[in-house]
Amino acid sequence: MRIRYFVLYTCVAGALLAGIASTGDAAPQANEPRVVEVVVKRFAFEPATIEAFEGERLRVLVRSADGPHGFEIKRFKVSKEIPRGTEPVTIEFTASEAGTFPILCSLFCGDGHADMKGALVVVTRAAAN
Ligand SMILES: [Cu+2]
Structure with a gap:
């Protein structure tokens, strides 16, 4: 059970990071x-x-x-x-x-x-x- 939650959490974190990275591409001055x-x-x-x-x-x-x-x-x-x-x-x-x-x-x-x-x-x- 704990492992499943961990996997879910990692996926959400990964998606969030990917979101941040694509925002960064759109506005390189802000980096x-x-x-x-x-x-x-x-x-x-x-x-x-x-x-x-x-x-x-x-x-x-x-x-x-x-x-x-x-x-x-x-x-x-x-x-x-x-x-x-x-x-x-x-x-x-x-x-x-x-x-x-x-x-x-x-x-x-x-x-x-x-x-x-x-x-x-x-x-x-x-x-x-
Ligand atoms: Cu010189």
Whole structure:
């Protein structure tokens, strides 16, 4: 008898969760931002490419592995200095447009500074299906 109730309860909980998930798809702005961790160092971003869905809210935690750098995505008005040290800098924004957008170091950091190139690749949900 107890087992039956348990099975029933799990089914109801599963249906509720599925309901919540489908509501989330309809309104991605209401969701918690997706966390992406990035390390900047001479002279690269790791990972070099961040992928996102159009309309997705991102929380990028950027940490320097050596000296000070910058983290800039012009299209989304993102521009932050990343100081030396282990504390990551938190940057939140919405990838509101599909396309490939350069990620640049906005702070001169040495000979290879101009070679620091990353990319934010934003795809529409339709394109991903
Ligand atoms: Cu730099």
